[in-house]
Amino acid sequence: MYGIADLDNCYVSCERVFRPDLNGKPVVVLSNNDGCVVARSNEAKTMGIKEGIPYFQLAELFPGQQIAVFSSNYELYGELTGRVVSIISQEAPAYFRYSIDECFMYLPDSAEPLQNWGEHLHKRVKREVGLPLSIGLAPTKTLAKIASKLAKKYDVYKHCCIIDNEYKRERALQWCPIEDVWGIGRRYAAKLQSFGCNTALDFAKHHKDWVRETFNNINILRTWQELNGEDVVPNEQLAKKQSICTSRSFNGMISDIDSLKTHVSNYAARCAEKLRRQETVASTVGVFLHTNAFRDDLPQYWNFREQQLITPSNSTTTIVQAALSVLESIYRPGYSYKKAGVIVLDIRPDSPIQQDLFDISTQQITKMRLLDQVVDRINRIHGSETIVLSAQQYIQKGSRGKADVFANAIKHDFKSKNPTTRWSDIIKLK
DNA sequence: TCTGGGGTCCTAGGACCC
């Protein structure tokens, strides 16, 4: 039996942990740069606030309404959800983290009543972390996802819904709109609806050959099989990422290459750090650059290029150098850029690297490795960007203060504090 | 003024090999 444990309205619920006064009220959390709505409380959903609407439209669309707004605070969400995963690791015999707010679990058939187990897990997470967790259990992951939606929607399930017989399966599929099925996105949903499939059940009742011929795609065939009770969606194979990307939209627009270099250096440094954290190296470094696609009044330019490293690496210095050289090759003056990003690819385990005959000496590699280790340690203890390469340093107009990395590049006007990770934000009781 | 960020997988088609 598979289980999925899913936090309700994750970001909003995290914000409410330290703002219990907002329970029962409409709350939204915005994307980076306070761009658009990425999380909504149930009250905000009921009001009709759609996911993804730009923040600046909120006031126009819902004039005079009291809506609590937060910038995203990933430090907080990461820390709180980490606590939830730690509880799941104690309660579930096997699990894997699927996203920031979801864990798949595998539960062997046993005499233990699973309903009680699920309700216990929910209560424990609520008591110890303060976050609302919904649990769905079923013979396949796709059905478990549907069960968790039911668990969220109807109080009668007490936050844990189990699909464990044919009758419940049919009822659940009949209840579930086709576009809510895991693996059916907007495109497939529209196509299925054009064939009269409005619920998961309509789709599941079609013949397998019809699905094969109509879509000619293995993923949607698997979804169909899973809805019919066949466990075929592969379990997450690799915990390690095969590509790592760091990108940001700018607060405003940037035209000069020097500012772009600073940003790209920082994104590259983040990628290197992510590589080291998962003990891997990459052999390709790519950079992309965008103008603002929403501004049809301005000339548009988009480009992406990549470069092979002679020796696979996770060194900040090496990755930053490569990224900057790619940036220079794709940069075109005369445009206003809105977004840039660095992607590292061809990722493999960091151990016996094949040393290239023509690359820098082993001695130098060892030196850079030690430097990265020290920098990582200091940054971990004293906060994420205490030490940076000089290329990463933002030069503020008129001042040369401490590198204020990202902070002056991203807008977050409504950010909450970090009482669980920063001494300066710790909550004081009278 | 203002429109997110980070991933995975599949398929078709072209280049190239023997």
Place this chain on the structure above:
DNA sequence: TCTGGGGTCCTAGGACCC
């Protein structure tokens, strides 16, 4: 007149997820 067959690898584009 008539121009094979089988395979791999790479890339771009499109779909999906949270």
